[in-house]
Amino acid sequence: MFNDIGPLELVTLVVLAVLVFGPEKLPKMIQDVTRTIRKIRDFSESAKADIREELGPEFKDFEFEDLNPKTFIRKQLDNDELGLKEIRNGFDLKKEMADVTDAVHGRDSESSASSSSSSSGSTGGTVDMTKKREKLDQGERPPFDADAT
Numbered sequence: 001m002f003n004d005i006g007p008l009e010l011v012t013l014v015v016l017a018v019l020v021f022g023p024e025k026l027p028k029m030i031q032d033v034t035r036t037i038r039k040i041r042d043f044s045e046s047a048k049a050d051i052r053e054e055l056g057p058e059f060k061d062f063e064f065e066d067l068n069p070k071t072f073i074r075k076q077l078d079n080d081e082l083g084l085k086e087i088r089n090g091f092d093l094k095k096e097m098a099d100v101t102d103a104v105h106g107r108d109s110e111s112s113a114s115s116s117s118s119s120s121g122s123t124g125g126t127v128d129m130t131k132k133r134e135k136l137d138q139g140e141r142p143p144f145d146a147d148a149t
Contacts, residue, residue: 005013021029048064055062066072136142 017029018026052059052062066075
């Protein structure tokens with residue numbers, strides 16, 4: 001709880017407490033504060049025990065920290081039942097971004113150089129996005145836009 005308080009800050013708090021409450025009342029104030037903290041802790045633990053008891057034996061390993069969304073998601077992603085680690089390891093973000101950048105700038109990337117060079121024809125690998133066709137050929141399906149669906 002107080003892991004980030006340094007020694008100088010602790011001394012400053014003690015001096016302030018002595019100045020505010022006085023040396024006579026300070027021990028009584030410390031006892032009252034510790035007693036209050038202890039009561040709050042006991043109340044919290046009894047409430048957790050009551051909730052666990054009401055949930056039943058199915059939730060005996062239930063942790064209240066799991067109710068925090070970050071903790072819940074982290075715990076679910078660490079569970080490798082879905083094979084997410086394999087997917088994560090097989091995905092090369094730098095290569096994918098380079099391919100997208102090359103496609104945007106009209107350059108051939110290493111992986112698609114052979115397939116796009118044969119289909120590019122005389123256009124030099126660029127596609128004219130402003131040109132629209134009036135009609136589709138007989139039996140031709142309309143173009144599919146994956147981003148629109």
